[in-house]
Amino acid sequence: MSKVLITIDGKGFLADSEKTVLEVARENHIYIPTLCNLEGIKPQGSCRICTCMIDGRMMTACTTPVNNGMVVVTKTDELDKLRSKIVELLFAEGNHFCPACERSGNCELQALAYLYKIMVPEFDYIFPNRDVDATHPKLILDHNRCILCKRCIRRKKEAENPTWFVFENRGNHVKINFDHELTADMDDEMAQKAMDTCPVGAIIRKEKGYDVPIGRRKYDLHPIGSDIEGKE
Amino acid sequence: MSEKQFQTPNRSHDGCGCGCSCDNSNIDAILAKYNNDRGRLMDILIELQDSEGCVGEEAIAKIAEVFNMSRVDVVQTLSFYHFFSQKYRGKYTVYLNDSAVAEMMGRDEIAKAFEEEVGCKFGSVNEDGNIGLFSTSCIGMNDQEPSAIINQRVFTKLTKEKVAKIVKGMKNGDDVEDLIGTDVQSNILLQGPILTKDTELGDAIRKAISMSPEEVIEEVKQSNLRGRGGAGFPTALKWRFCRNADGEKHYVFCNADEGEPGTFKDRVILTERPQLLFAGMTIAGYAIGSDEGILYLRYEYKFMEAQLKEVLQQLRDKNLLGKNITGKEGFDFDIRIQFGGGAYVCGEESALLESAEGKRGEPRDRPPFPVVKGYMQQPTAVNNVETFCSVAKIMHKGAKWYRSLGTLDSTGSKLVSVSGDCQRPGIYEIEWGFTVQDVLNLVGAKDVQAVQVGGPSGKCIAPNEFNRKLAYEDLATGGSIIVINNDRDLLNDIVLNFLDFFIEESCGSCVPCRAMTVQYKRKIEKILAGKGVKKDIDQMLSWEKVMHMNRCGLGQSACNPVISTIQNFRELYNSKLQKEEYVSQFDLAAAIKESCETAGRIPNLGGNHE
Numbered sequence: 001m002s003k004v005l006i007t008i009d010g011k012g013f014l015a016d017s018e019k020t021v022l023e024v025a026r027e028n029h030i031y032i033p034t035l036c037n038l039e040g041i042k043p044q045g046s047c048r049i050c051t052c053m054i055d056g057r058m059m060t061a062c063t064t065p066v067n068n069g070m071v072v073v074t075k076t077d078e079l080d081k082l083r084s085k086i087v088e089l090l091f092a093e094g095n096h097f098c099p100a101c102e103r104s105g106n107c108e109l110q111a112l113a114y115l116y117k118i119m120v121p122e123f124d125y126i127f128p129n130r131d132v133d134a135t136h137p138k139l140i141l142d143h144n145r146c147i148l149c150k151r152c153i154r155r156k157k158e159a160e161n162p163t164w165f166v167f168e169n170r171g172n173h174v175k176i177n178f179d180h181e182l183t184a185d186m187d188d189e190m191a192q193k194a195m196d197t198c199p200v201g202a203i204i205r206k207e208k209g210y211d212v213p214i215g216r217r218k219y220d221l222h223p224i225g226s227d228i229e230g231k232e
Numbered sequence: 233m234s235e236k237q238f239q240t241p242n243r244s245h246d247g248c249g250c251g252c253s254c255d256n257s258n259i260d261a262i263l264a265k266y267n268n269d270r271g272r273l274m275d276i277l278i279e280l281q282d283s284e285g286c287v288g289e290e291a292i293a294k295i296a297e298v299f300n301m302s303r304v305d306v307v308q309t310l311s312f313y314h315f316f317s318q319k320y321r322g323k324y325t326v327y328l329n330d331s332a333v334a335e336m337m338g339r340d341e342i343a344k345a346f347e348e349e350v351g352c353k354f355g356s357v358n359e360d361g362n363i364g365l366f367s368t369s370c371i372g373m374n375d376q377e378p379s380a381i382i383n384q385r386v387f388t389k390l391t392k393e394k395v396a397k398i399v400k401g402m403k404n405g406d407d408v409e410d411l412i413g414t415d416v417q418s419n420i421l422l423q424g425p426i427l428t429k430d431t432e433l434g435d436a437i438r439k440a441i442s443m444s445p446e447e448v449i450e451e452v453k454q455s456n457l458r459g460r461g462g463a464g465f466p467t468a469l470k471w472r473f474c475r476n477a478d479g480e481k482h483y484v485f486c487n488a489d490e491g492e493p494g495t496f497k498d499r500v501i502l503t504e505r506p507q508l509l510f511a512g513m514t515i516a517g518y519a520i521g522s523d524e525g526i527l528y529l530r531y532e533y534k535f536m537e538a539q540l541k542e543v544l545q546q547l548r549d550k551n552l553l554g555k556n557i558t559g560k561e562g563f564d565f566d567i568r569i570q571f572g573g574g575a576y577v578c579g580e581e582s583a584l585l586e587s588a589e590g591k592r593g594e595p596r597d598r599p600p601f602p603v604v605k606g607y608m609q610q611p612t613a614v615n616n617v618e619t620f621c622s623v624a625k626i627m628h629k630g631a632k633w634y635r636s637l638g639t640l641d642s643t644g645s646k647l648v649s650v651s652g653d654c655q656r657p658g659i660y661e662i663e664w665g666f667t668v669q670d671v672l673n674l675v676g677a678k679d680v681q682a683v684q685v686g687g688p689s690g691k692c693i694a695p696n697e698f699n700r701k702l703a704y705e706d707l708a709t710g711g712s713i714i715v716i717n718n719d720r721d722l723l724n725d726i727v728l729n730f731l732d733f734f735i736e737e738s739c740g741s742c743v744p745c746r747a748m749t750v751q752y753k754r755k756i757e758k759i760l761a762g763k764g765v766k767k768d769i770d771q772m773l774s775w776e777k778v779m780h781m782n783r784c785g786l787g788q789s790a791c792n793p794v795i796s797t798i799q800n801f802r803e804l805y806n807s808k809l810q811k812e813e814y815v816s817q818f819d820l821a822a823a824i825k826e827s828c829e830t831a832g833r834i835p836n837l838g839g840n841h842e
Contacts, residue, residue, distance in 0.1 A: 046742055166304045167592065170592075171740050177307070
């Protein structure tokens, strides 16, 4: 693997040429907020929150491979403002009632809202009429909370052949769905994996909501991104 | 046997839910026709939809089984496209265009006439399952609206009388061919260097293959030709990247997914000069080292299929396609047609490739670019219909000739599709550098309030800018020009229609494109309702930057109808705003009136409330 020299926020780094800007930033303890990205799955760049200025252009860090001489700016007031607008948009677009959600405290959307100190979105709440599908033996799919990041879809593993999770429709009618027949025999471990893949509370394991009480969960204790920034 | 091009399929249905008895006996044959190739899923869905009126549960299960896909994965592709449906859409399916210009030309009245004659509302099928009524985005007939597609066939300039006749025929079970006469007009009103027939069949190809591929690319480079789809990327540079990229196979794609509302030039080229297009594709194949070209054609233009296939066969017969073209040993190239399923976003080149692979038409992340990893992950050059035609002319008449046309940065000519409030809507081939006013004079437009240049994703300009040039360096356009006169309500008739279009046509992947367009619509509705304040305008302007975070050009430009009208018609917006800085959207007194009356209480709300 060849090495390239890139500049992130004014500092020079030697990086593997195969890696993305996001990966290199994380390795070097620079936190770039993400939502649709999850380590180990193919990035897609659909939430746009990791948008950085890369060689002077707005590009998503999660999908952009590093190049020799590349100059990346991960954090400016404007970028933070734009990212917070996306978080706001997601809250306005779906039905997110944090106090009643099993994922409260473990939710990446909620954690980002705290990070950006969002009080009231400047957008209209859409209050869409969305379903909750609780017909599966192991999983509940709550479309109200889904941010359509497609992590569950991209997580496709060898075990998942053919594809379990999919996107349906388009525009503001898109929704995730999964094949109930193929997943009928899903064990607890797989169900847990499906839930852990989801950044919010859209995919929930049945009967497993509150093992860790709210208040003592991941982002209740440490703000999102602090684990990356704190590793120095 | 009938010689008719459009026959009405024998769709038999009983209230498809769709647990019905669709006649799925032909699925095996359709799958076999495409060699059980997963990559041809689009074709399979198109044939099923056309023959059955839906792609029902049984069909989905069968496809899933054969391709080792999950059923939901089949639905994943199916549900992306406007012309595919899991629910039965009738023996005859009417798709009435709902573009802004269609509305301007009286679409609503035609819709009402259809509903009355058929006896059901748009978005549904009538009781006996005979006729379905549906709306659709621009079908490329803006110069002859209102128009509709019925079972692949296009009916233009609809009147109430025509609708009555059509519906009578459908109730009678007539073939669509017999409903009323065919009437799609090409309306070429100004011919330029591309449309002028001065190239003999095969001239351009022979000239090209007398040169080396590198020389062909160099000649195109010398012509300064830039992509005609709107973005204006230098064609020669695209080809060079593609030629130099490693791959098992290189592909040439023609982007004929002309979906930008108001654009219909590709339809006219495909109808009137298909040989020129195919010559251009063949030259591209020679230049980049490809033996396979694919014409990605929007489903709305399915009516052209037979004619185009005939032209392709003629070219094969003349050895202008196929093996050892014009006797040149080792130069093989052939072209097939790939239809889409109804999705504007597939006009974006990487989305087009996804669609051609039988998937949802979602734009890809770049890099890698299609020239490096395109169709089936192989190097692919995707060019616009008009670009290929320009290439054929450049080969025939030389780069120097081409450069003598247009401006320094925008060489050659441009086909513009003009529609809206003008006397002579149609196709005008102008040299780059014409001003908007020049075009308005040509088409006979008077009392003009605004001109939409480049379709909804372009700009809406006011009379003070009519002296601007159509050119990449000034007003770039993929070809759509919509004239809007002073009688129109710009915000309601145009901006709101365009926003609905972008909301409907977003692929739904990027957050701003999917969610912000809805927010823009809310704001415009608020302003139209007389409840807007200055802050609403400021917010809409500030959101533009968020829209620029979208992955593809289409998403990035989805706010343009709002932004460009605020910039150029600020007075119009201001006239609709309230004077106060802050006006509550929520009327507390009204909200609690009923409960207070029931409880017999007199509320004390303080402040301004009565």
